[in-house]
Amino acid sequence: MAVFGARRRTDDFVSPVHIYEPYVVGLPPLRPYLRALWSRRQFAFEMSRTTLRSQHFDTAFGQLWLVLNPLMLGVVYFLLVDILGRGRGNRGADFLAHLLGALFAYHFVSTSLSEGAKSVTRGGRLILNTAFPRLLLPIASVLTALQRFLPTLVVYAAVHVVAGVPIGFTLLWTIPILVLLTVFAAGVAMLFAVLQVYFRDMKSFLPYLLRVWLYLSPVLYHTNQVPVRLKHVISLNPLYPLLGAWSQALAGQRPSLVFLVEGTAWAAAAIVVGGLFFLSREREFAVRL
Amino acid sequence: MSSLSASDGTGAGAGAGAVDVAVKVQRVSVRYRTSYEKKPTFKTALLRLGRRQRLVREIEALKGVSFEVTHGTVLGIVGANGAGKSTLVRTVAGILPPTEGRVEVHGRVSTLLALGIGFNRELSGRENVVLGGLAAGLGRDEIEERYQEISEFAELEDVMELPMSTYSSGMYSRLGFSVAVHMDPDILMIDEALATGDARFKKKSFEKMKQLCGEARTILLVSHALGSIQELCTEAVWIHAGELKLQDDPETVVAAYTRFLGIGDTDTALEDV
Numbered sequence: 185m186a187v188f189g190a191r192r193r194t195d196d197f198v199s200p201v202h203i204y205e206p207y208v209v210g211l212p213p214l215r216p217y218l219r220a221l222w223s224r225r226q227f228a229f230e231m232s233r234t235t236l237r238s239q240h241f242d243t244a245f246g247q248l249w250l251v252l253n254p255l256m257l258g259v260v261y262f263l264l265v266d267i268l269g270r271g272r273g274n275r276g277a278d279f280l281a282h283l284l285g286a287l288f289a290y291h292f293v294s295t296s297l298s299e300g301a302k303s304v305t306r307g308g309r310l311i312l313n314t315a316f317p318r319l320l321l322p323i324a325s326v327l328t329a330l331q332r333f334l335p336t337l338v339v340y341a342a343v344h345v346v347a348g349v350p351i352g353f354t355l356l357w358t359i360p361i362l363v364l365l366t367v368f369a370a371g372v373a374m375l376f377a378v379l380q381v382y383f384r385d386m387k388s389f390l391p392y393l394l395r396v397w398l399y400l401s402p403v404l405y406h407t408n409q410v411p412v413r414l415k416h417v418i419s420l421n422p423l424y425p426l427l428g429a430w431s432q433a434l435a436g437q438r439p440s441l442v443f444l445v446e447g448t449a450w451a452a453a454a455i456v457v458g459g460l461f462f463l464s465r466e467r468e469f470a471v472r473l
Numbered sequence: 474m475s476s477l478s479a480s481d482g483t484g485a486g487a488g489a490g491a492v493d494v495a496v497k498v499q500r501v502s503v504r505y506r507t508s509y510e511k512k513p514t515f516k517t518a519l520l521r522l523g524r525r526q527r528l529v530r531e532i533e534a535l536k537g538v539s540f541e542v543t544h545g546t547v548l549g550i551v552g553a554n555g556a557g558k559s560t561l562v563r564t565v566a567g568i569l570p571p572t573e574g575r576v577e578v579h580g581r582v583s584t585l586l587a588l589g590i591g592f593n594r595e596l597s598g599r600e601n602v603v604l605g606g607l608a609a610g611l612g613r614d615e616i617e618e619r620y621q622e623i624s625e626f627a628e629l630e631d632v633m634e635l636p637m638s639t640y641s642s643g644m645y646s647r648l649g650f651s652v653a654v655h656m657d658p659d660i661l662m663i664d665e666a667l668a669t670g671d672a673r674f675k676k677k678s679f680e681k682m683k684q685l686c687g688e689a690r691t692i693l694l695v696s697h698a699l700g701s702i703q704e705l706c707t708e709a710v711w712i713h714a715g716e717l718k719l720q721d722d723p724e725t726v727v728a729a730y731t732r733f734l735g736i737g738d739t740d741t742a743l744e745d746v
Binding site for chain 2: 200203224230234237306307384471
């Protein structure tokens with residue numbers, strides 16, 4: 185695709201040349217595409233910033249809401265699990281820490297997904313008028329979700345300290361795991377961004393999917409609490425290893441190698457499948473919106 | 474068709490012979506599939522399953538179109554509704570890549586197609602301008618440089634910080650036009666968007682167009698206002714049913730086109746709309 189000279193045009197001898205040719209196997213030439221993607225990264229940052237601003241999350245109360253909302257939800261789930269799981273010893277402060285840590289991370293993924301699903305259809309006019317790597321739109325959504333996620337980590341940190349969960353070097357594991365979660369979220373966001381173009385009711389169907397996905401993920405329970413007969417099914421969930429490793433790292437354990445390997449595989453699969461699917465459909469966006 | 478292509482298929486074809494070619498369209502065909510439904514949903518897709526109804530049709534918008542535009546040409550594109558004019562401009566702009574053939578564009582492109590700017594109504598005019606510019610590949614400093622000029626020309630300085638949902642349709646198109654012409658493009662593509670704002674602004678945008686034409690820019694102008702085509706353009710093409718029917722000077726093309734339409738040189742056809 186087009187490689188725009190983003191730099192200032194100083195003389196006419198270096199004017200950029202764009203060549204548009206049919207796509208091979210439905211995909212644009214990947215290397216120039218990725219180069220164009222990188223050269224326009226500013227767009228993704230600006231897009232996520234303005235999205236946050238339009239949702240008023242740049243104000244003090246907006247930030248407070250960003251933190252309060254998942255916190256309240258966490259408390260509700262904590263009480264719920266307490267009532268349902270009477271007598272099974274889930275009720276310690278360290279469980280609350282686990283619940284909040286996993287819930288906030290889950291919310292990051294689910295916000296990426298729901299924002300990503302809207303990204304292409306919302307950018308309709310821009311897509312109709314300007315040639316640019318469309319992949320920037322779902323990427324901007326993930327950046328938005330990431331910026332909404334980071335303030336909740338402050339709340340988690342407070343609960344972590346108060347609950348007396350150990351603080352050590354294993355916490356550093358959260359960084360690579362967060363990278364894996366981000367890559368995974370981006371891949372799935374790209375997938376849903378395309379689906380939304382073809383099925384506009386996807387966004388009303390998505391909340392149910394996200395709710396079920398939450399219950400299937402090790403958020404309201406620990407990975408080691410899953411009954412053996414369900415383990416095979418539940419461990420097929422990509423978020424099972426990813427959130428499992430995340431919770432282990434937060435709880436001061438070394439994340440299990442199986443989780444890390446599986447999580448990496450899921451993240452890689454999501455970004456490759458989601459990305460290629462997006463690229464293969466990208467040309468059609470201009471006539472489908 | 475003079476085939477000058479020095480380096481086919483290998484990226485930057487800045488061959489010595491092609492220095493003053495701005496746009497080169499070679500045997501371009503564009504096909505795409507689109508849905509009859511305005512808003513396709515999963516629900517209707519499911520309900521339709523039993524009925525074997527196909528709501529997707531393939532459209533052959535362009536069929537083997539070839540032409541060249543040299544730098545400094547103002548090319549008018551005429552044709553009936555649905556002839557493929559907009560598809561042609563979109564293809565040259567890189568928005569809808571061709572199914573067959575090859576398009577070569579030398580220079581920075583700015584587009585003002587049917588809908589123009591203001592893609593997100595919740596965002597302010599300023600944010601839309603910045604995002605549009607960044608998407609088009611401009612740097613922040615370049616947008617900042619032009620921003621003042623853009624809002625002044627559109628006469629919207631007071632409302633640039635307001636969400637675009639508060640704008641009137643005239644304000645929308647004024648801003649769109651202003652952004653497109655101030656991007657300092659080598660090649661400007663305008664699709665039926667000269668009808669911007671009230672009579673005064675229309676005159677102003679027409680003057681601006683004339684000025685740009687005088688600055689030896691390359692302009693591709695799609696319009697049904699045959700009068701504007703004759704006045705502004707140095708060359709014209711007539712697209713009919715996805716094929717290039719004629720490429721000549723504007724008078725000849727407009728004359729042939731109006732003869733084809735069977736309307737003659739009436740005032741309505743030439744009117745600046």
